[in-house]
Amino acid sequence: MTGYKLATRAVRAGINSDQHHGAVVAPIHLSSTYSLKGFNQKRDFDYSRTGNPTRATLAKVMADLEGGAVGVVTSTGLAAAHLLCQLLTTDDLMVIPHDCYGGSYRLYTHLANKGNFKLLVVDQNDPQALADALVRRPKLVLIETPSNPLLRLVDIEAIAKASHDVGALVAVDNTFLSPFLQQPLALGADIVFHSTTKFINGHTDVVAGVVIAKDQAIGDELAWWANCIGITGSAFDSYLVSRGLKTLPLRMKQHQENANRVAEFLVNHPAVEKVYYPGLADHPSHELAKRQQSDFGAMMSFEVKGGVEAVKALFANLELFTLAQSLGGVESLISHPSTMTHAGMELEAQEAAGISQSLVRIAVGIEDVEDIINDLRQGLAASQQAL
Ligand code: PLP
Numbered sequence: 001m002t003g004y005k006l007a008t009r010a011v012r013a014g015i016n017s018d019q020h021h022g023a024v025v026a027p028i029h030l031s032s033t034y035s036l037k038g039f040n041q042k043r044d045f046d047y048s049r050t051g052n053p054t055r056a057t058l059a060k061v062m063a064d065l066e067g068g069a070v071g072v073v074t075s076t077g078l079a080a081a082h083l084l085c086q087l088l089t090t091d092d093l094m095v096i097p098h099d100c101y102g103g104s105y106r107l108y109t110h111l112a113n114k115g116n117f118k119l120l121v122v123d124q125n126d127p128q129a130l131a132d133a134l135v136r137r138p139k140l141v142l143i144e145t146p147s148n149p150l151l152r153l154v155d156i157e158a159i160a161k162a163s164h165d166v167g168a169l170v171a172v173d174n175t176f177l178s179p180f181l182q183q184p185l186a187l188g189a190d191i192v193f194h195s196t197t198k199f200i201n202g203h204t205d206v207v208a209g210v211v212i213a214k215d216q217a218i219g220d221e222l223a224w225w226a227n228c229i230g231i232t233g234s235a236f237d238s239y240l241v242s243r244g245l246k247t248l249p250l251r252m253k254q255h256q257e258n259a260n261r262v263a264e265f266l267v268n269h270p271a272v273e274k275v276y277y278p279g280l281a282d283h284p285s286h287e288l289a290k291r292q293q294s295d296f297g298a299m300m301s302f303e304v305k306g307g308v309e310a311v312k313a314l315f316a317n318l319e320l321f322t323l324a325q326s327l328g329g330v331e332s333l334i335s336h337p338s339t340m341t342h343a344g345m346e347l348e349a350q351e352a353a354g355i356s357q358s359l360v361r362i363a364v365g366i367e368d369v370e371d372i373i374n375d376l377r378q379g380l381a382a383s384q385q386a387l
Contacts, residue, residue, distance in 0.1 A: 001064060001093075004198070006179065006180060006249060007065065007180075007250075009061070010061070010180075010245050010248050010249060013026075013057065013061035014057040018166070026053075027052065027241075028054050029054045029235055031048065031166070033048065034047070041250075044254075045131065050232075051227075052238070053235075053376060054235040054239050055073045055232065056238075057238070057242060058071070058073050058238040060071045061242065061245065062194075062196075062200075062212055063212050065179040066174070066179045066183065066244075067185045067299075068219065069219050070222070071219075072211045072212075072232075073196075073208070073210050073232060074210060074232065075208065075209070075232065075234065076105050076207050077175060077194060077196065078104070078195070078206070079208070080193040081108075081173070081193060081225050082211075083211050083226055084142070084191065084193065084211065084295030085111055085117065086221075086225035087140060088116070090116065090117060092117050092140070093137070093140075094117050094118070094119050094120070094139065095119075095134075095141045095142065096122075097121075097122065097123070097124045097143065097147060098353050099144075099147045099152060099353035099354065100144040100147060102163075102341050102345045105121075106337070108142075108285055109121070117139075120136070124154045125154055131162075134162055134165075137167060137168070138163070139169065139204050140168060140170075140172050141163040141169070142170075142172075143170060143171070143172045143174075144172070144173040144176075145172070145176075145182075146176050146177070146278055148299075148337075149301045149337040149355065150301055151278055155292065156170075156184050157187045160187065160188030161188060169190045169218070170189045171188050172193070173193055174192045174193070175258065177208055177297050177354050178199045178252060178291060180248055180252045180294070181297055182292065191209075191211060191212065191222075193210065195209050196210050196241045197326065198329075199298075200241060200244060200248060201240060201241045201329075202247065202328060202329060203240075203330060204326065205240060206240045206244075207237075208241050211226075251366060253296075254366040255297075255365070256298055257369070258298065258364045258372060259299075260279055261373065262369070262372060262373060263280055265377075266300070266376070271384045273303035274302060277296065278296045279297075298328075298364040299327060299361070303356060303358045304360055304383055305358075306358070306383060307382040308387045310384065311357070311358060312386075313382050313386030314380060314382065318378075318379040319378075320332060320367065320371055320375035321362070321372075321375055327361075329363070331367070332362065332364055332367060332375075333362070333365075334362050335361050335362075336361075337359055337360075338357055341361070
């Protein structure tokens with residue numbers, strides 16, 4: 001599909017690939033195993049943990065959309081995050097951001113505590129902290145931009161260059177934006193990974209992940225480990241993610257159009273103390289977002305005046321928004337990071353990352369934007385009456 005734009009490649013992935021019946025959409029291959037043609041005569045696939053045609057179709061399109069050599073489809077986003085650790089040995093150092101997704105933070109800190117590798121948790125926006133970390137010659141630098149839940153950005157190109165100068169590999173969690181809005185490999189990263197549970201699938205009915213490597217050898221190593229430790233994604237999930245992916249560009253456009261309107265509404269609302277959204281001109285990384293991303297995404301957070309009691313009243317009075325973890329589905333979700341997505345992070349670590357009790361995160365869906373705003377309006381009004 002070279003020469004075609006991303007939206008075309010997303011739609012056309014796997015189409016006309018069925019050699020037997022001419023099925024327009026790539027079929028789902030649920031078989032766990034595949035017959036050999038004869039003694040020691042394997043076909044393309046032999047066992048579905050190792051390789052599966054439906055998963056291979058998704059891996060190929062994800063590698064294509066991210067501009068990488070190899071895609072490895074995993075059972076969850078955290079399995080993708082975990083897979084990266086197979087590149088490390090006990091003496092290798094990994095650098096992670098202090099404000100990454102709480103589950104990633106829990107995973108990396110606990111594996112490091114077991115002695116699997118060494119770990120530094122740094123504020124990657126602090127040039128001195130980052131420089132001090134790089135002096136220690138890490139093997140892997142992990143970036144999450146925009147970060148979850150505070151939508152902080154870091155400069156992928158600059159960090160990739162500085163990391164490569166000390167021989168480190170750079171992996172970017174691109175879950176919040178998808179390849180439609182951010183292309184980390186083109187900016188110099190070596191690996192990009194996703195929780196495809198989110199925007200890529202987009203319909204809140206799959207938990208899955210993917211890792212894409214720019215370099216064939218690193219991709220092959222990751223694919224080998226994914227089979228070895230048994231974390232490859234299922235055929236059915238891969239089919240659903242492939243289906244969701246076809247409408248990714250279309251969905252992202254509507255998500256963003258709605259998000260821009262919602263951010264504008266929140267900024268002007270008296271019950272809202274502060275809004276974290278890179279699309280706002282006063283966001284500290286607004287210029288970087290314009291340069292590094294092709295738009296601002298549909299995730300945002302805000303502080304509600306009145307602390308946790310106001311947050312509780314807001315949640316209790318929303319009709320349209322669903323109070324739930326996760327993001328990136330067509331429906332609008334709202335969450336309280338401290339007690340939900342980031343509960344895996346100790347309170348001190350949450351405070352260090354700037355996650356307060358009055359912080360609320362929203363994933364703006366693709367419902368009619370007037371309905372979304374009206375719901376927030378009545379919820380916020382109730383949040384203040386409760387004080
Ligand atoms: N990375 C980010 C930024 C996430 O938000 C999440 C989940 O919320 C993950 C990784 C983990 O993905 P999963 O829940 O699919 O395991």
